[in-house]
Amino acid sequence: MSDPVTADPMLRAFLLDRLGLRGPLWAADMAARSAQDLGMIQIDSIRVTGLRNHEIAWAARTDAPVADFYRLLYDARGMLETHYPIFATRRDWLPWFLKDFGKTISADRLAEMRPLMRRLTRHIAEHGPVSPADFQSERVTGGFNTIKATTKALEYLFYLDKVQIAGRTTHFHRLFDLTERIAPELLRPVPEWRRKSGLFFVQSALSVLKLATPQQLAERTAHHIGSWRGGGLPMARLLVAKARERGLIVPIPFDGKEMHLALQSDIDAFASRATLEDDVVRLLPPLDNLLFSRRRLTELFGFTYKFEAYTPQHQRRFYFALPILYRDAIVGQIDIKKGGAIWQILDLDIIAPVPLDGLRGAIHRLGRIAGAGEVKSSNRLAAKWRRGLSGTISF
Structure with missing residues (x-):
């Protein structure tokens, strides 16, 4: 679903850049470090495409093998898996999350x-x-x-x-x-000063979101605090205000309304990358970091996403729809199912211009990572897309 986009395109560029969804794919030797900078990656067991949510999120950002993500998580343990919600989370954050x-x-x-x-x-x-x-x-x-x-x-x-x-x-x-x-x-016990301040939860929430309005940040902060600690959204709003007063989070400078907040470190890192050009077409998983705030996605990209995997079949169009990202826009979504060596495109909804060759490359690349050998398209697709996207996957 597409809605009018009114946000400054620089905001979208900033968000995508800091989430690892803009510019060249991460080099294999930098992928593990860059993934940790995301703070959290949601893990999900659904594998209808042949890949799970976190595996697609990894592939959207790097050509490093998916096995490298699992090595980061279960061998090097730079991130650790939490139980529920199920995330790969920065290891140094866990003493505060799990206590x-x-x-x-x-x-x-x-x-x-x-x-x-x-x-x-x-x-x-x-x-x-x-x-x-x-x-x-x-x-x-x-x-x-x-x-x-x-x-x-x-x-x-x-x-x-x-x-x-x-x-x-x-x-x-x-x-x-x-x-x-x-x-x-x-x-080991969490230091008492850290336990009392609560500002860690604001900073970690903004480290995950990268860009947020005060309300969006408060909602994510409440999620990081956890309902078992109490306080809820009212406490989270107070903590966000406190973090702003202390300069730990700052208004983003190129947002004229000063309604979006970011970490200064992310603003500084983006400064040298603001003019970076990006022609990579990416397929994103339903639980990607970009979609952690669905309201933000709609406000910045004019695209409203619904994860329909748990919607009754007769009420849904897609099952495991993957948003399609091109440059600074969500240009559509695609529903794919893997059966044997076939990657079957069940449905496709294109809402903004995207080069056919670029979309084909993104689909075939992810199909190859999923272990498919051929892409086939449903008759639901228009002839242009059916002909242009189907075919043998080259290895």
Whole structure:
């Protein structure tokens, strides 16, 4: 869905640049460091395209193999996976994000689960990382309905900082290992001054968004604080105002209305890249960092995105629609499904000019990364796009 765009194009260029979606793709030797600068990358298990959300987000920014993302996450551990919402998150942020999460567990429920938690802890200490799939147990309340008691116990151990997500199985099940093996610094207390200030949550929120109105930043700050700490949006607004007073976040200088905030470090980094030209066509995942604030996406790009994967089939047009980014515009969206070696374009909605060759290159490149050998197009597509986008993927 497209709406009129009234925002300064420089704002869009700034946002895309700081999110790694403008200019040349990241060089392979810089990809891990650049990914950490995003702060968070959302992880999702849906794999209808042959690639998961975080894998598409990685591919939209770099030609480095997707395996390099997993090495960053589970080997080098420059980022660590949090449980819910499921993000790859900068490791140095986690002492502040994860602390106090255990307070969400009721005392009675915790007492009931402790014997099982102790058994699981001993098992991990003796045998190494485990997946919930490794155990059979009774089902208890949890998840979307019920969940295995062992799975719930592992989640409680995570909430209490006893275990961390150490990797994924071939079926993408989480692997849990002891925190002392994965990130022992998480066992140390958070400095009291940092706990009290709350400004870390504002700065981390803006590090993720890169550009935000005060309201958008307050909403993201509340998300970073977490509902279990209390305060909600009113506290987040006060913290944003406090961060502005202290100069920790600043109005972006080329926004005449001074309604958008950014970190000074991002403003400085953009200064030398403002005139950079970009002709790369990119396919973005539904949960990309650019879409973390859907209101901002609409305001800056005139494009309203709806993630329809959980919408009843008869009420949706797309299932896993990928927004198409060209230069500083969202030019459409595409719905693709992988079956065997075929990357099938189910539907395509083009709302602004995009070069056919550039779009074909983006589709075929991502199809190649997904392991497809051929692109086929549904008859829903206009003949121009069907002919121009279909064909054998070259390797």
